[in-house]
Amino acid sequence: MNNALLDKFRNICLKLGKNNKPTYVVMAIAAVKGICRPTFTMMDKKEEPKTKKYTAIREGLTEIIAIPVYWGLGEGSAKLANKFLPDELKAKGAKNCMLIGVCAAALFVIPGLCSLAIKPLMEKFYHNKKGALAQKFDEISTVSSGKSKTLNTQLYSPVKRPSLQTFVNSNQHGMRVGGV
Amino acid sequence: MMNGITRILTSNSLNNITSNTNSQVIMETTLKAIGRPGFILIDNDIDDNTKKYAAAKEFLYQATCLLVYIALVVPVFKKGTFKIAQKLFKPEEIGKFSNSKQYAHYLKLCDTTLNNRQKTLGKEIKGVYKTDKNGNKVHKLVEDDYDPLIVKELNKENPDKFPILKGAVEFGNIVGSVFGLAIFAPQVSHLFIHPALNALGFEKHKNAPKVDETQQKLDKNV
Numbered sequence: 001m002n003n004a005l006l007d008k009f010r011n012i013c014l015k016l017g018k019n020n021k022p023t024y025v026v027m028a029i030a031a032v033k034g035i036c037r038p039t040f041t042m043m044d045k046k047e048e049p050k051t052k053k054y055t056a057i058r059e060g061l062t063e064i065i066a067i068p069v070y071w072g073l074g075e076g077s078a079k080l081a082n083k084f085l086p087d088e089l090k091a092k093g094a095k096n097c098m099l100i101g102v103c104a105a106a107l108f109v110i111p112g113l114c115s116l117a118i119k120p121l122m123e124k125f126y127h128n129k130k131g132a133l134a135q136k137f138d139e140i141s142t143v144s145s146g147k148s149k150t151l152n153t154q155l156y157s158p159v160k161r162p163s164l165q166t167f168v169n170s171n172q173h174g175m176r177v178g179g180v
Numbered sequence: 181m182m183n184g185i186t187r188i189l190t191s192n193s194l195n196n197i198t199s200n201t202n203s204q205v206i207m208e209t210t211l212k213a214i215g216r217p218g219f220i221l222i223d224n225d226i227d228d229n230t231k232k233y234a235a236a237k238e239f240l241y242q243a244t245c246l247l248v249y250i251a252l253v254v255p256v257f258k259k260g261t262f263k264i265a266q267k268l269f270k271p272e273e274i275g276k277f278s279n280s281k282q283y284a285h286y287l288k289l290c291d292t293t294l295n296n297r298q299k300t301l302g303k304e305i306k307g308v309y310k311t312d313k314n315g316n317k318v319h320k321l322v323e324d325d326y327d328p329l330i331v332k333e334l335n336k337e338n339p340d341k342f343p344i345l346k347g348a349v350e351f352g353n354i355v356g357s358v359f360g361l362a363i364f365a366p367q368v369s370h371l372f373i374h375p376a377l378n379a380l381g382f383e384k385h386k387n388a389p390k391v392d393e394t395q396q397k398l399d400k401n402v
Contacts, residue, residue, distance in 0.1 A: 006268060010344060013265070016354075017347030025201050025354045026208055032362035040366045046374055055234065062216075081189060089190045096189050099198045099207075107211040111219035119225055 022099040023074035026106070027067055034063030057125065061118050066110045070102055073109060077101030192291065201353035202254050205361070206246065213242035233382045240376050244369035245361050253360030254353075261352025265345055274345035276327040283345060286330065290339050297334055301326075 016024075038056035041047075047055070081097035082090050188194070197203040217235035220226075226234070262280040277283040289297050304319035312318050323331050333339045 010269070010273075013344045013347030013351055015347065016350045017341075017343030017345070020199060020201065020347070020350045022198055022204050025204055025357055028354055028358050029205070029361050032358045036362045037366055040370065044370060051230075051233075054230075055237070058234075085186060085189070089186065092195055093186070093190045095198045096191070096194045099194065099204065100189075102204070103207060103211055106208045107215040108219075111215045115219050115223050119223075 021074070021095070022102045023070055026070045026074075026102055030063045030066040030070060034060055034067070037063070054122070057122065058114070058118055061121060062110065062114050065113050065117060066105070069105045069110050069113065073101040073105045074098045075101075077104075196288075201350050201357060202258070205249065205353075205357045209242055209246045209249065209361070213239055213246065216242065233377070236377060236380060236382050237373060240373050241366070241369045244372055245365040248365045248368050249357070249360050253356045253364070257352045257356025257360075258349065261348055261355075262345075264352075265348035269344055269348070273342070274348070275330055275333070275340070275342045277330070277345075278325075280349060282325065283342075283349070286326070286334070287341060287346070289334055290341050294335075294337055301331065301334060 038060040041052055041056040041059060044052060075098070077097040077100060078094040081094045085093040197207060217239040220231060220235040220238060223231060258280050262283070265274055275283075275286075277286065289300060292300070301321070301323040303322050305322060305325070306319075308320040309317045310320045310324060323334075326334070
């Protein structure tokens with residue numbers, strides 16, 4: 001291995017060996033998961049496109065939310081421990097508190113935040129489609145109330161119902177027995 | 181009350197979990213397997229079937245990840261990086277250990293007091309024998325497993341923990357965790373999740389023919 005590269009690797013190992021924070025691994029996993037999990041979900045051919053999209057967005061957003069939460073809660077709890085613990089126990093206690101912070105984030109803070117944040121985001125994401133649908137209904141109701149003469153046939157295919165004119169007698173339809 | 185909390189926060193067992201990447205990941209994934217499906221289930225804005233389906237899928241995904249991680253990633257990457265570190269670094273930097281288990285045991289011994297450490301080193305290993313200078317069969321001691329230089333280190337008040345070796349092992353664990361949980365486990369879970377969801381009956385409603393709501397509304401308006 002190249003010497004410069006080996007020195008870098010040695011430094012990384014030395015840092016990790018002296019202080020391996022619980023936040024490192026969870027943040028690394030969340031970052032790679034945020035890219036890979038939605039990609040794999042979208043590649044799944046067995047699921048419906050709608051469900052696939054919903055799941056992929058949910059998965060991606062979960063990991064995007066997870067990264068800062070892991071970092072914030074981990075570092076925050078370590079700082080809190082440093083404030084309250086006696087000096088001789090600070091180093092040990094701060095690291096343990098960091099793990100507790102990360103666990104709290106994994107168990108309820110991240111899922112809770114996701115439930116709160118994903119709903120409005122999903123609504124925003126599907127808002128345009130909803131708007132388009134409402135517009136469609138508006139155009140159709142205008143046509144049926146007779147306010148507009150033009151009808152965009154691309155919007156829908158009208159149901160062909162039998163007209164009353166079909167059953168009305170008229171002299172325009174040729175000779176009728178005993179007719180006028 | 182405060183003393184109790186301090187004792188828990190600074191306990192050795194919690195510290196052992198904190199200093200080991202694998203235990204951290206196992207703990208975190210287990211909590212995720214409980215927390216995430218739970219929060220999906222209490223979400224009132226999603227319809228019941230989708231909620232159950234998403235929660236079951238999330239639980240199965242996390243459970244598969246955990247199993248794959250414990251069964252494959254932990255042993256492969258731990259042993260692999262230990263061997264790579266032995267090849268890359270000098271013995272003075274990383275000590276002379278025969279395997280990663282021995283190094284883990286060494287680290288545990290380092291955390292004890294010198295007196296307790298010396299007692300442990302002098303203990304006999306049950307069922308394991310060696311031949312002494314006179315050719316007699318005698319019980320092997322714990323210290324016989326270690327290299328003489330390592331035994332010398334363990335007899336010091338503050339032994340060297342060989343942080344480069346520890347860091348290399350942790351680096352391997354982090355890389356293994358990322359690879360295992362973010363790339364490998366999703367592939368395995370995709371193979372396993374659909375049959376499992378089918379067996380649990382969650383995929384039935386999905387395959388049922390759906391009436392298009394938009395079409396229904398359009399028909400009503402027309």
